Amino acid sequence: xxxxxxxxxxxxxxxxxxxxxxxxxxxxxxxxxxxxxxxxxxxxxxxxxxxxxxxxxxxxxxxxxxxxxxxxxxxxxxxxxxxxxxxxxxxxxxxxxxxxxxxxxxxxxxxxxxxxxxxxxxxxxxxxxxxxxxxxxxxxxxxxxxxxxxxxxxxxxxxxxxxxxxxxxxxxxxxxxxxxxxxxxxxxxxxxxxxxxxxxxxxxxxxxxxxxxxxxxxxxxxxxxxxxxxxxxxxxxxxxxxxxxxxxxxxxxxxxxxxxxxxxxxxxxxxxxxxxxxxxxxxxxxx
Amino acid sequence: xxxxxxxxxxxxxxxxxxxxxxxxxxxxxxxxxxxxxxxxxxxxxxxxxxxxxxxxxxxxxxxxxxxxxxxxxxxxxxxxxxxxxxxxxxxxxxxxxxxxxxxxxxxxxxxxxxxxxxxxxxxxxxxxxxxxxxxxxxxxxxxxxxxxxxxxxxxxxxxxxxxxxxxxxxxxxxxxxxxxxxxxxxxxxxxxxxxxxxxxxxxxxxxxxxxxxxxxxxxxxxxxxxxxxxxxxxxxxxxxxxxxxxxxxxxxxxxxxxxxxxxxxxxxxxxxxxxxxxxxxxxxxxxxxxxxxxxxxxxxxxxxxxxxxxxxxxxxxxxxxxxxxxxxxxxxxxx
Numbered sequence: 001x002x003x004x005x006x007x008x009x010x011x012x013x014x015x016x017x018x019x020x021x022x023x024x025x026x027x028x029x030x031x032x033x034x035x036x037x038x039x040x041x042x043x044x045x046x047x048x049x050x051x052x053x054x055x056x057x058x059x060x061x062x063x064x065x066x067x068x069x070x071x072x073x074x075x076x077x078x079x080x081x082x083x084x085x086x087x088x089x090x091x092x093x094x095x096x097x098x099x100x101x102x103x104x105x106x107x108x109x110x111x112x113x114x115x116x117x118x119x120x121x122x123x124x125x126x127x128x129x130x131x132x133x134x135x136x137x138x139x140x141x142x143x144x145x146x147x148x149x150x151x152x153x154x155x156x157x158x159x160x161x162x163x164x165x166x167x168x169x170x171x172x173x174x175x176x177x178x179x180x181x182x183x184x185x186x187x188x189x190x191x192x193x194x195x196x197x198x199x200x201x202x203x204x205x206x207x208x209x210x211x212x213x214x215x216x217x218x219x220x221x222x223x224x225x226x227x228x229x230x231x232x233x234x235x236x237x238x239x240x241x242x243x244x245x246x247x248x249x250x251x252x253x254x255x256x257x258x259x260x261x262x263x264x265x266x267x268x269x270x271x272x273x274x275x276x277x278x279x280x281x282x283x284x285x286x287x
Numbered sequence: 288x289x290x291x292x293x294x295x296x297x298x299x300x301x302x303x304x305x306x307x308x309x310x311x312x313x314x315x316x317x318x319x320x321x322x323x324x325x326x327x328x329x330x331x332x333x334x335x336x337x338x339x340x341x342x343x344x345x346x347x348x349x350x351x352x353x354x355x356x357x358x359x360x361x362x363x364x365x366x367x368x369x370x371x372x373x374x375x376x377x378x379x380x381x382x383x384x385x386x387x388x389x390x391x392x393x394x395x396x397x398x399x400x401x402x403x404x405x406x407x408x409x410x411x412x413x414x415x416x417x418x419x420x421x422x423x424x425x426x427x428x429x430x431x432x433x434x435x436x437x438x439x440x441x442x443x444x445x446x447x448x449x450x451x452x453x454x455x456x457x458x459x460x461x462x463x464x465x466x467x468x469x470x471x472x473x474x475x476x477x478x479x480x481x482x483x484x485x486x487x488x489x490x491x492x493x494x495x496x497x498x499x500x501x502x503x504x505x506x507x508x509x510x511x512x513x514x515x516x517x518x519x520x521x522x523x524x525x526x527x528x529x530x531x532x533x534x535x536x537x538x539x540x541x542x543x544x545x546x547x548x549x550x551x552x553x554x555x556x557x558x559x560x561x562x563x564x565x566x567x568x569x570x571x572x573x574x575x576x577x578x579x580x581x582x583x584x585x586x587x588x589x590x591x592x593x594x595x596x597x598x599x600x601x602x603x604x605x606x607x608x609x610x611x612x613x614x615x616x617x618x619x620x621x622x
Contacts, residue, residue: 021393040378107377108373108374109376111340112368115363117364
């Protein structure tokens, strides 16, 4: 054991607080979650299998029999599909965030954090930021797979790198927004298992009653309305527009006409609402 | 002057369940209070209220001279909490866990690193410091959890059933650590289900049941109230029980009643006089031709304290100590 120099007596904590303290604490928690994820690589791996499987299955099973606009060309569907799979993949981070936070509750870690003089929202922010990093990695791998099976940005309309990156930016923002929904679910259920299934089940209708996998103009009118106004559809439409993919919806609904703005507004609203609710729930966790 | 931990009239409801029904406590600086009680008595809820994890419905509390309800964040700077379950991240190494906690106590990176190293040495975890804590034994995890609670050398510590689930050897080791800590002037509130543990560590004991403090005093005072030692006899033949009861009555302290359990052929009587008396009891039973299967002298257990204080057994639902306790379940219900 080394002698302790007088200058660095750790018994007296440095006073934190305010925005700086909050950012600092969030980064400490994010680092913890990233170390954790790096030690359970199978979780990241399984997170990749599902979207890769969807890319392959949808491309080869549905491609050729799906009608996008007036075309049933398999190449058109393939290029149409990718934005949908990307968007669905980022929303699935919800389950991971929820399960992680529920696990922390279950193991008493949330109690420990709550007994520390740290920023109130930092535990949740740290987790969602770590999930964002994981989502970015997943998306990167998925984009490579998409290119390998024949996704060609600019297939329908010309695009450029800036627009493509902007599209991925919107996807990450959507994913980040959804992890806050996951955080709230994680704090509201009793077991990590419940958080995983509770985090996933509702995502199926949200991601399927949308323009992600089929041309929504071919849906029955009431369903089409839901799909056109679905926050998830806005990001898909925005990505198709930015990537120059085929099958951009011609619907007159506002989010379909202004998809980039709609995607931004929806994501920011989701973050504002669910962050508020989740932090409130965290502060009262356990009674 | 109120002590380092002071609570008055703490009340907490979980739905229809009154978990705390007016708890008063005072722990003078530098002393240890043992909160003794069965599962679901309100021990954990009391700790959670005092450590700012729960807001009581009524009552007031001060920790380290700071109002818990008005200035929770100030309180958090002055306390360490070691909960019922070792709250460490199992995928992080011991060192990473301690550094994270130190950082969240607002230490800078250098100080956090240094303090983590010190604690790992102090708690005999240096060798395992860079292994994920998942690979630790139960005792090691407990020590790591305790180390995390001590990162800022807090003047006030709370430990909720620190030795639950530990084997006797690890329990002893942890007791030594706790004694050392208290020797250094830390004020400690400790909850336990074991009278022996409270006896060993606490200056004062509060017995809690149904959310109220039903008795308080030193362990000697409580034991005196409970009736000291007991002789337990198991006779060989049921037919001998009446005679045996007659014999034991002669040894009963202060004319205390002999407890008779028909189906196990067990008789228990409160006595004074220790081992010497035990020999006399054996001789006397022998003289009456009573054959015995087992005989022993035992100290009062938590059950005895409870039976004498409340008239009911301590662990009524016989829930295993390390399983989901009622308090834990209550917590789940209100999330």
